[in-house]
Every structure is written in structure tokens, then in C-alpha cells.
Amino acid sequence: MKVIVDRVRCEGHGLCEEAAPQMFQLDDEGELMVLQDAEPVPAEQIEAVADAARTCPVGALRVES
Amino acid sequence: MARRLVVVGASLAGLRAVEGARAAGFTGPVTLVGAEPHPPYDRPPLSKEFLHGGAEPAPPLHRDPASYAAELDADLLLGEPATALDAARRTVRVGGADLPYDALVIATGVRPRALPGAGALAGVHTLRTLDDARAIRRALDDGARTVVVGAGFIGSEAAAAARRRGLPVTVVEALPTPLARAVGEPMGRLCGDLHAANGVELRCGAPVAAVEGRGRVERVRLADGTVLPADLVVVGVGSVPATDWLAGSGLELADGVVCDETLAAAPGVYAAGDVARWRNPLFGRRMRLEHWTGAAQQGDIAGRNAADPAAARPCPTVPYFWSDLYGTRVQFSGVPDADRVECFGDPGGGGFAALYCRDDRLTGALVFDRPALALRYRALIRQGAAFPDAVEYTASRLDPARAAVG
Ligand SMILES: Cc1cc2nc3c(=O)[nH]c(=O)nc-3n(C[C@H](O)[C@H](O)[C@H](O)COP(=O)(O)OP(=O)(O)OC[C@H]3O[C@@H](n4cnc5c(N)ncnc54)[C@H](O)[C@@H]3O)c2cc1C
Ligand code: SF4
Numbered sequence: 497m498k499v500i501v502d503r504v505r506c507e508g509h510g511l512c513e514e515a516a517p518q519m520f521q522l523d524d525e526g527e528l529m530v531l532q533d534a535e536p537v538p539a540e541q542i543e544a545v546a547d548a549a550r551t552c553p554v555g556a557l558r559v560e561s
Numbered sequence: 562m563a564r565r566l567v568v569v570g571a572s573l574a575g576l577r578a579v580e581g582a583r584a585a586g587f588t589g590p591v592t593l594v595g596a597e598p599h600p601p602y603d604r605p606p607l608s609k610e611f612l613h614g615g616a617e618p619a620p621p622l623h624r625d626p627a628s629y630a631a632e633l634d635a636d637l638l639l640g641e642p643a644t645a646l647d648a649a650r651r652t653v654r655v656g657g658a659d660l661p662y663d664a665l666v667i668a669t670g671v672r673p674r675a676l677p678g679a680g681a682l683a684g685v686h687t688l689r690t691l692d693d694a695r696a697i698r699r700a701l702d703d704g705a706r707t708v709v710v711g712a713g714f715i716g717s718e719a720a721a722a723a724r725r726r727g728l729p730v731t732v733v734e735a736l737p738t739p740l741a742r743a744v745g746e747p748m749g750r751l752c753g754d755l756h757a758a759n760g761v762e763l764r765c766g767a768p769v770a771a772v773e774g775r776g777r778v779e780r781v782r783l784a785d786g787t788v789l790p791a792d793l794v795v796v797g798v799g800s801v802p803a804t805d806w807l808a809g810s811g812l813e814l815a816d817g818v819v820c821d822e823t824l825a826a827a828p829g830v831y832a833a834g835d836v837a838r839w840r841n842p843l844f845g846r847r848m849r850l851e852h853w854t855g856a857a858q859q860g861d862i863a864g865r866n867a868a869d870p871a872a873a874r875p876c877p878t879v880p881y882f883w884s885d886l887y888g889t890r891v892q893f894s895g896v897p898d899a900d901r902v903e904c905f906g907d908p909g910g911g912g913f914a915a916l917y918c919r920d921d922r923l924t925g926a927l928v929f930d931r932p933a934l935a936l937r938y939r940a941l942i943r944q945g946a947a948f949p950d951a952v953e954y955t956a957s958r959l960d961p962a963r964a965a966v967g
Contacts, residue, residue: 508933509883510932513936522932522933525933526932526933546584550857550861553857553883
């Protein structure tokens, strides 16, 4: 599975960080940092990343298998 | 025989319930019932980008309509409301037929309150649905003079959209302070100031006496006698849970469907989203939210719990919503009941935060234009952080507010 961050869409809500803190983090400027490999997503992060994609209010995270 | 899941309300919470049930391994038939003719779409853009000038954007659909069958193996039953629930026989009435279920999720949201006395005049609209947004867009395209009745977030965003097009707009609010219920009085005033700062008049303590016109709206008359000419009236005076169809079902209804911590309303029946009044274990009391993130989370959990009631888990939430007002990103986390509020930064630009303190804990936070901060506060509230810790965290990132606010 891979996850694609649409940087234009991302508005820095950071809800993805709550769902998958080991994967996503907002820096103090509100810029989203991806902390681990996005392609492929590490096996133990797959569920959290799928949650993150569902929780993003602007649909800025896309998961592809 | 496989268990059947019926979800009533085909919007955010209902969709997340279907997705949650499938993610939890539910294999039986799933039906998603929606009163609107449209497949599930997202509401926040309707009062924001969707109203901007230019060509009408495509409807902000949550998913490709084909994916309901293909990916979720769910039946979409659109354009017909559910009209009754028989919780004893476990059936939902839709279009004269009784749909049997083993598990039910109620996600019918809220419907906007109408303005008493506005009757059926053309040009008067609430803003809840895609069809509402389309009608408002068209009026703005025609250069309408706009009066927004009710200074809540949705109405305020509509005012900002009209202003952005350079159209004249006035916001009238019956209460002395806007947004008091959402963010408390002093901070409500502060959010209301964004209107004036952007050239929009906000009249508070100004109840509407009448909306007048012949067939089509021509003016709004306020209780103090002021007459505001208008071609478009956007009514944003709150909403009520869409529970009429549940009358006589035996479910407890009290400003929403009353649920426990796991969102269960009765055996096999769960509720989620704007319609649900559930016990939030994080605050130890019942609440009902009308926020995107809460609806998404509750939908997911209700769907999972409906799929596997034996493993039902609670739904602890720090309430969170955002709004975009004239280019300011407003975010609120937690609850606004506070003994005092401490402010940092500048509400006029460059980042601002107001911390709500109750019993020496951080209970709420209002943030302008600092999304990363808003997120940290949400986490701090969840952890029950001591107020001084939140202050210390903030002080290294924003200056203390120069002027006393409120
Ligand atoms: C214009 C607008 C802007 C918003 N902006 C923001 C924002 O910036 N930030 C934020 O946090 N939140 C915002 N919200 C709130 C957010 O959109 C809601 O919290 C969310 O939509 C709630 O989802 P829901 O599925 O619970 O209910 P709803 O989205 O209200 O959906 C309920 C659905 O159930 C259907 N229904 C009702 N009765 C029946 C019945 N008897 N049978 C079948 N179907 C039925 C309705 O037609 C509707 O489609 C906004 C809302 C609006 C309207
Ligand atoms: S939740 Fe969405 S908008 Fe928010 S930071 Fe993550 S990707 Fe960006």
C-alpha cells in the first residue's frame, strides 16, 4: 500500500497525525511531515494510515494498494 | 443467515458507518438509505469554495458513486426518506416497504430551523444541502444584495463568500453576541469582529420582525424598525435533529437520539453524527455535536459496533470544528464552558490563541491561523492537561495578547 499526500489540498488540520502519529506530523508552521516511507507504507502502519485517510476533512490523503 | 445492516442517512456519518462496518469485517448485506437524491457529499465546502464566483464546481462527492457497489458492496437507496422505525420487529419503513435489519445505524443529521414568518418567499434560503447551496450561488451570480439572518459559522461563511464577490451584505443576529454558544461570549465577539474588519456590517441584538416581498423577497424588517433591502436572505438560525421519523419507535429522543458511550440507542440500534446525543466518556456527560470530525468518528465507531456489538467500544471525543472566515482559519477544540480565558497573539493576523480554563484544566482552545497549535491543544485537552502547562506551551510560540480581549 502507498499513501499520497495532496499538498495543494492539505490544509494542516492534522487529524491524520492523531490517527497515525508515527506516520504524520505537523510542524509548528502547520506543514505536514511524512515521517516514514510512504511507498510502501510499513505493514504495522497500514491500518493507522487508512484511518488517517478517512479522517482527513479535505481528502488530502489518498491510499492506493 | 447473514446479518443485515441498514444505515439511515446517506451523508458523512452514514457513509463512515458503512465503511466502518466493512472494515470491521461485516459481510452481510448493507443498505444505505438517503432522503436526498444525491450520493453522499461533503457539506463544509457548500458555505465556502462552492459559493465563490466562476463556473459552478462539481458537487463535492465523498466517493465515486460506482464505488458503493464495487468497493463497499453496499446498496444505495436514494431519494426516499425513512418514515418509521419498528425497533421491536427490527424494520425500517422506506417508501411504503419495510426493510428488515439486524443492525441499524441512525445518521439522519439535522435539518435547519426555518425563520418564523419568512413563509414561502423566493430568495429565502437555509444552507444545509447541495440544492440550497446551488440556489444561493445562483442568487450571488445575479449580484444579490444579501442579508444573512443569524451570525453562526455557516451564515458567517456565506456572508464572507458574498463579500468576496464584492456584493453588499449585512449580517443580523438576534442575540447580543454572535457565536456565544459555540465559543463563549468574549470570543464570540472577537469572531464577530472579523465581519467589520472585512467591511461587513454585523448587527447584534437585532431580531427580525418580518421578511417581506411579493412572491420574492424584497426586504428584511428588523424589530427596531430598520429596513434592509434584500434579494437574497440566507437563514442560519440553528438546526434541529432529524428525528421526526422516529416518533413512536420507542427510542429515547431528547434533542437527538439518546445513546450510551458506545453510541447504542437500543439493542442493535446505534446513532452517529449530528443526530446523536451520546455520553462522551471524556467529559462524563451527554452531548450532541454538529461538527464534521465528530460525525466522521462517530460514524466509523457506530458502524464497527453495529457489526460486532459484543466488541462495542466507547466513543471518547474532544469536540473539534473549523471555519473559514474571510481568509482566517478559525479552529475550536474542546468545550467553551470556562471560568476564564487567556489570549495570546493577535486576532488581527499572524496567529492567535485563546485558552479556556476550568478548574485549572485546559477545557477549550480557539485558534486563528495556527493549525498546528489547534491540534496540540486538542491532544492536551484529551490528556486533561493542567492549564499552566497549556499556557507555558503557548507562551513560547505566541506573544501574550497586547490588548485585553473581550
Ligand atoms: C454549509 C455547512 C458548512 C459546514 N462547515 C463545517 C465546517 O467548516 N467545519 C465543521 O466541523 N463542520 C461543518 N459543518 C458541519 C458538518 O458538515 C456536519 O457536522 C456533518 O455534515 C454531519 O454529518 P451527518 O452525517 O451526521 O449529518 P448530515 O450531513 O446532516 O446528513 C444527514 C443526512 O440524512 C438524511 N436524512 C434525514 N432524514 C432522513 C430520513 N428520515 N431518511 C433518510 N435520510 C434522511 C439527510 O437528507 C442528510 O443527507 C458544516 C455544515 C454545513 C451544512
Ligand atoms: S488531516 Fe488532511 S488536511 Fe489535515 S494535515 Fe492531514 S492531510 Fe493535511
